[in-house]
Structure formats: C-alpha cells, structure tokens
Amino acid sequence: xxxxxxxxxxxxxxxxxxxxxxxxxxxxxxxxxxxxxxxxxxxxxxxxxxxxxxxxxxxxxxxxxxxxxxxxxxxxxxxxxxxxxxxxxxxxxxxxxxxxxxxxxxxxxxxxxxxxxxxxxxxxxxxxxxxxxxxxxxxxxxxxxxxxxxxxxxxxxxxxxxxxxxxxxxxxxxxxxxxxxxxxxxxxxxxxxxxxxxxxxxxxxxxxxxxxxxxxxxxxxxxxxxxxxxxxxxxxxxxxxxxxxxxxxxxxxxxxxxxxxxxxxxxxxxxxxxxxxxxxxxxxxxxxxxxxxxxxxxxxxxxxxxxxxxxxx
Ligand SMILES: Cc1cc2nc3c(=O)[nH]c(=O)nc-3n(C[C@H](O)[C@H](O)[C@H](O)COP(=O)(O)OP(=O)(O)OC[C@H]3O[C@@H](n4cnc5c(N)ncnc54)[C@H](O)[C@@H]3O)c2cc1C
Numbered sequence: 001x002x003x004x005x006x007x008x009x010x011x012x013x014x015x016x017x018x019x020x021x022x023x024x025x026x027x028x029x030x031x032x033x034x035x036x037x038x039x040x041x042x043x044x045x046x047x048x049x050x051x052x053x054x055x056x057x058x059x060x061x062x063x064x065x066x067x068x069x070x071x072x073x074x075x076x077x078x079x080x081x082x083x084x085x086x087x088x089x090x091x092x093x094x095x096x097x098x099x100x101x102x103x104x105x106x107x108x109x110x111x112x113x114x115x116x117x118x119x120x121x122x123x124x125x126x127x128x129x130x131x132x133x134x135x136x137x138x139x140x141x142x143x144x145x146x147x148x149x150x151x152x153x154x155x156x157x158x159x160x161x162x163x164x165x166x167x168x169x170x171x172x173x174x175x176x177x178x179x180x181x182x183x184x185x186x187x188x189x190x191x192x193x194x195x196x197x198x199x200x201x202x203x204x205x206x207x208x209x210x211x212x213x214x215x216x217x218x219x220x221x222x223x224x225x226x227x228x229x230x231x232x233x234x235x236x237x238x239x240x241x242x243x244x245x246x247x248x249x250x251x252x253x254x255x256x257x258x259x260x261x262x263x264x265x266x267x268x269x270x271x272x273x274x275x276x277x278x279x280x281x282x283x284x285x286x287x288x289x290x291x292x293x294x295x296x297x298x299x300x301x302x303x304x305x306x307x308x309x310x311x312x313x
Contacts, residue, residue: 261283
C-alpha cells in the first residue's frame, strides 16, 4: 500500500505530498519539503503575506499515532506532535497534572485555530511569543525528533535558539514532546498567564508559566518559572525560582519572583508595547502565574484559562 499521495497544487511548480508514516515524511523533508500539520501558521501566514508558502510541502496530519496523549514509562506524559490545542485544553490528564499547559492551549487563537493548530506546529515555530512554550519548559519538556539518522531527544531549552530558529535540522520531524512526571514529593500546581489586550485572537505581549511544589507544611520545596515574549527565546528564570523556594508561596514571595523575572527580561519595543512596559508587566504577570500555581498546589480550583480570572492578584 502506498504511504503517500502527491499532487501539483497549481499552475506553479509547487508540490504537495501527503505522508501516511514518519519515514515518508522524513524522506520528503530530506528532499526539501516543509511539513505542514494544521496549517494555521504556514497557510494563514502565506494568505496574510507574512511568508510565501514553501514550494514543496508534506502533509503530516494523517500520520497515525502522532495525535496520541499517553503516559510515559517514567510516569510523565507523551504528547504526539499532532495533538491539537483543543485536545490539550480538555484532556483530563493535562487538566489534572499539567494545567499550565491547558491554560496556554485554551488561549491560542480562536476555536478554529485551536481545532486545527497542533502542539508540534506551535513548538517548531520557535516563536518567543508562543503560548505553550513556558508551561512546556516548566514541565521539563523534551522534543522527540526523527530524521534520516533516526531518533534523538532534545530538551526544549536547547531546541529554541531565536525567533523562528531552532537546533532541529530541516529534515527532522518532531514526533512528540515528553513531559516530566508531576513531582512526587509534595503537592504541585502549575499555571500559564499572559498579558493580552483582548481574550481571543491575540498573541502574548508578556507571558509567564510556573510550576510550584509544596511540602507538607505548605513551604515551597520546588519552583520552575519561565517567561514568554520577553527575550529572543522563551526561557526559565533561575533567580525567580530561587526567590520562591523555602517561602510560604504568598504574595511577597510571588512579588519577589516577579521582580526577578522583570530583571531577567530582555524585551523589545514594538506596536504592542514598549520594552519598559513589557518589563514592568513581566513582574505582574509572573506574580500572577506563581500565585495561581500555588493556589492549584493547595488544591484550590482555578478555572482554565488562568489568564481570564487572575486579574488583580
Ligand atoms: C488567527 C491565529 C491566531 C493565533 N493565535 C495564537 C496564539 O494565541 N498563541 C500561539 O502560540 N499561537 C497562535 N497562532 C499560531 C498557530 O496557530 C500555532 O502556533 C499552532 O499551534 C501552529 O500549529 P499548526 O499545526 O497549525 O502549524 P503549521 O502551520 O502546520 O506549521 C507551523 C510550522 O511548524 C512546522 N511544523 C509543523 N509540525 C511540525 C512537526 N511535527 N515537525 C517539524 N516541523 C513542524 C511547519 O513546517 C511550520 O514551519 C495563531 C495563528 C493564527 C492563524
């Protein structure tokens, strides 16, 4: 049985191949084709004149097994590259153990964007403003890439190198992202909050993700904090994490973490906000993300997406 169908899409020389397995996709990519999953970035961007569609495309959306959400042997979670944002924001395991990721997927674009847009497309865009990046980093995300030489695993912190740039080769297909098991040594909670001027069809002006673990007496025993749209790549902030460990996870501790995030930020000025404004908002948004993660770690219910309900905290 054939594992690919192909066609010429127009009078131009553009070609489209539809892969039905990973090997076919990788072979097409090795021959110069760009993978297309949901197309919400590639196709919509081309329509808006952001960048022309690549001359050769390989459709990956029908490859079996890449849309699965499944536990890993180590108690973590494996998210297939084709898992959509709509699936992520409603998946029971994600909501229970990785709610920060649900917070992020729930605010991507519109219903249509979330129904079609995939985790793999979001990750491989390597945008410093993409929403799943901070929670994926805080949950120990590892990219599973398959290329002509086989499979390799790259921590997401080592994948993104700048806006639109990554260490993945052009012929490496992302097949999954794997997340750490939730901390076993205490109660944990996570969150992702972004500054947005409207609820839908917005990109992050500033964003922050947090994972907090509490000991039996309520002291913060572990913390991970990552910031979005505040540097050429989404990254964790060790100083913000250190400001939380050993504290009660209250307002003053969250404020200190926010101040550390603002100090670590290297924002740009653009039409959405000046660098100074972004830096000031980094403190506020990080504080809200931390306080939300702490509330969830304490067992409080904070609805997804957290960005809609954490004003004023
Ligand atoms: C109206 C609108 C609103 C949006 N809002 C948001 C938002 O709020 N937050 C946000 O983060 N993003 C947003 N986006 C961007 C986009 O929807 C997401 O990044 C989405 O997750 C992309 O997934 P996709 O499957 O559609 O990617 P595609 O368009 O199919 O691909 C995107 C890029 O990733 C590459 N790629 C895709 N899959 C793989 C793979 N498995 N391996 C290797 N490379 C791959 C493609 O070659 C391409 O370069 C928005 C887009 C639109 C059009």
